[in-house]
Each structure stands twice: as structure tokens, then as C-alpha cells.
Amino acid sequence: MSPASVVISFSGNAALRVASRLADREAGWRLVHHLARFIDAARVPGIDGVVPTYDAALIEIDPVEVSLEQVRDYVAHLIDGLDADRPLTETPRCFDIPVLYDLDGELDLQVVADAQGLSVADVVRLHSESTYVVRCLGAPGGSPMLDGPPFPFPVPRLTSPRPHVPQGMVSVAGRQATITPAPAPGGWPLIGRTPLTVLDLDAEPFVPYEPGDLIRFRPIDADEYESLRGTRMVAR
């Protein structure tokens, strides 16, 4: 791609932000992830790591080992050789996530349905009929960040965030969706929970999925929830 397809800005003296300028958001997403993977595999001295998200990548450096200018020029050179049309993963893995949807009104499913002018059953159907691409890994704890289900409107965030969201919660906000792999505070409306354990701290990497993999949600009942509780999340 032409180096003009990104904007590179310094983000302090130990990081750079590379943001896509491509009109095609899918291509922009692929571009920043291809960049991250290339740099990660190249193990460049002085570059600590890359955090690719939707349309940007944050490159963290040790300013004693390399200069921001050197890394900026290196990135511009790499962008020149990357093909944003190439798929991120040749054969994406697919993860089936059983979900006990919040039909008892314990969480926020009803609130989400009301805001969309939909029934609870419609929200469950829209959420569980889609196939989601893992766009990036985010906070907390390597959450799989997904594009949201095809709801009519963006989902408003909670007016007051929960101080403690347990692991396994399935949530939506704006035009995004995710699963909470680790307990943390959170302002996203919760629509269900999965009995699966997402993270395995004894494995490396400890998150089972990577950007480009696919996720599907499958409604289950309380009995199945209990029988699956604690099962590891693995690809189909």
C-alpha cells in the first residue's frame, strides 16, 4: 500500500499511532493487523510491541534503543510492501459460544430490547444468528472485540457503569459486542453469560482466539449452562 494510506503520529516519546486513511474500513483493519503481525514476527530490537485495533495500531518502543523517527520511517517502508486486500487469516478458526441469555431480567437484555424497539426474543435472535469476526483484543484481559449484531440503533452504554462485571458476561455497546474474559468494571449492557472459561493462564498465548477468527453465539438453557460450566473455550 502507499505510505499515504496511513497517518503516523507520535504518541508521547515511547509510542507511535499508525491510523488507516483507507475509505474501506475492512481494508484499513486488515492493513493495521498485517502491520502488527509483520513487526511482531520480525522481533525488531527497540520495538516492545504493537497493539492493533479497528483502524489503528499503537507501536510501543524503548526510546533509548531506537528513535521514533527511525520507527516512523521503518513503518512507512513496511506499509509500502503490505497488501491490505490479503485476508488476515487464510483459514479462520471458529468458536461456538453457548450463551444463557438473560430471560429472567437479571441483567440488561430487556433494557437493550426496549431501546431498540424490539422484543427480547428478537434481540436474542439477531445476536445469535450473526457470525462475528474478532476485530482485535481489548481491555480487560484480551476481550474479543466484535462488530455488534445488526440492531436498528447503536446500543447506549449504561449511565452508571458496574463496578464489577464477572467473567463470562456477554455484552453489547454502540455497534460493538464482546465477551468479558476477566472480571473488571464495565459500562456495557449485559445480555447473557457463557459458562465457558475463556482464558487459560497456563497456555501461551492465554487467549484462545486471535484477530480474524470467527465467533458464533448459541442460546442454551440453564441446565446446559450448568453442565458446561468451566469448560475451556476452544475452536470448533
Next chain:
Amino acid sequence: MIAGALAVSEAGFAQVTDLGRRRGPRFGVPVNGALDQRSARIANILVGNAEEAPLLEITALDVEFVPDVDILIAVTGAACHLTVDGVERPSRQPVSVRAGETIALRHVHGGLRAYLAVRGSFDVPLLLGSCAPDSVLGFGARLGNGASIPLRRATVPIVNDHFGAELYRFGVPQLSADRIVDVTDGPDAEDFGETADRLFDEPYLVGPASNHIGLRMTGSLPDRRVQGEVLSRGVPVGAVEVPPGDELLVLHRGRGVTAGYPVLAVVTSTSLDVLAQVRPGERVCFRKTTVAAASARARADRSELDSLRLRVQSAFTALDALSTTTTGRNLQ
């Protein structure tokens, strides 16, 4: 290899950490690690460890430890009162401790965090190459009373047999007491228009909800002039953000890796060490600098540490030779 253990008799608010999980952010987890990186590096250098070796980060409260083998320690960071079996010992110098003696670190002042390194370091579990605790993942933890930390190595006392004093003094600069925090323009500074410069108007008061994730401050708040939802993006450690509410948020090493707030400014890598030592209730001043000046400062700081490491290495090498010929002992 395990050579002994350090028993924790008073845990205070301490944890075993290191320079952080540099591979973490790629997997969506923060880098974490010692908040005052320079002090942590110096502690390890003073006992001849690799700079990234696991060491103790001691926040504010008194702590007490007892090793079951002879060890060599060094304490750096915030000023504190260090005693070994009740005898006052210097900070920012290697200090020998015999098996069964009590190491007490009390009255942390002039800062918030002290660091204690042991020659040979600790044998602790790693995640992605780092022992740094991650409270979100539930990896690692604060020390508890009665805990025992495995030691990788014993070190016979390095003292003058006749006077009981250590045989060296390394000139290690003390922490600066001023609370000036250098920042460069953030990638989204434009979103704040002319209000961005309010950051430099007057000091900010550090609030009680500040921690390793970030510091919350009150003062003259810049206004975001561009509205609309921002896509989640990677945010650097040191990012200065203005979330809804009446506080400025300055992210530190425990920060969530992605966020959807615009980044107004970014604290320089060396000033993050200053923030690590600021207590709630103190005031800090932001000062604008350039990326070039900040990077030059980072390089100058590190070369100072490189020269300290060389001095420590030559002293240890000389002592090794000395003790082998005079007493038959050596540092191993």
C-alpha cells in the same frame, strides 16, 4: 534453583514485580510492572542483577522480611528508614543481611514506592515472560503476612571483618522532590482546540482514587471540542485523557490497553517515574516538552545507569578476588 526463602512477617502493601509484561499489550493486557522503572532498575543494578529481574515493590506501608540464608539487598525509590536487626542501614547501597536477621523498611516518605532487590532475585511464576501481577487476570498477588518468597541465591556477607561496614559506596542520585511532569502533545491534542493549554495553567491536585492504572487529578480541565464516538484504539502508558466528569485521568502502567477517549497529551517515559512517587493529596505541574528533548533525557538517564552498572561490576569483581585470597570466600 532455590537457595532459600524470604519470609514475609509484615506484608504492608508489597508485591513481587519486574519491569513489566512488554508482550502483554498485544494480547490486550497492560504492561504493568514497577511504576518507578528507574528506581527498580537501580535496585537490581546495585545487587548485580539483570535490570529486569523480579524484585519487591513496596507501596507506602511498613514491611518486614526475614531471609533463611545470607543475602545481599538494595533498597531504592522513595526515602525510607531501613534497618537490619534494628541497626540502621543505608538506602541506595548494597546491604548484606545474614540468615535470620530482620529486614525492616519503615516510614516511606518523600515518595510513595520503594524497591527492594535481592542478589540472585526470586524464583516466581511468569506470564508472557513477566512476573508482574495483573489484578484483572488474577495473576500474581500482593504479598500476605506469612508468605514466603523463594530465593534463587545466597550471598555471603560482604563486610569488613573488623568493622562490620560494607566495603563500598556507590554514588546513586536521590529522587528529585519536585513534582514536575513533562508531557508532549498527544495525537488528539487538536480535538481540544485552544483549551488544550489549560493543562499548563496551574497545578493539579492528585485524588485518592489514583493507583497503578492511572492518576485522577482535579484542576483546570481542557474541553473536548470534537464530539462523536471514538473507535477503541491502543492508548500509550502516560496518556492524559479527559473522561466525562470533573477529573483529568493520567494513565500509568496498569492501564487498559484500549480505550475510546482522545489523547490530549502523553507523559514522557522519564516523568512516569515522577508520577509513580506522587501521593494522593499532592499537587503536580505539567510542563510541555518535545519528543526530541524527552528522548534525549531518556537516553541520558539510561547511560547514567549503564555507568553505575559498570562501577558495581568492578567493585564486585574486585571483592570477589579479594575475598577469595584473604578469607577463601567469594560472592557466589
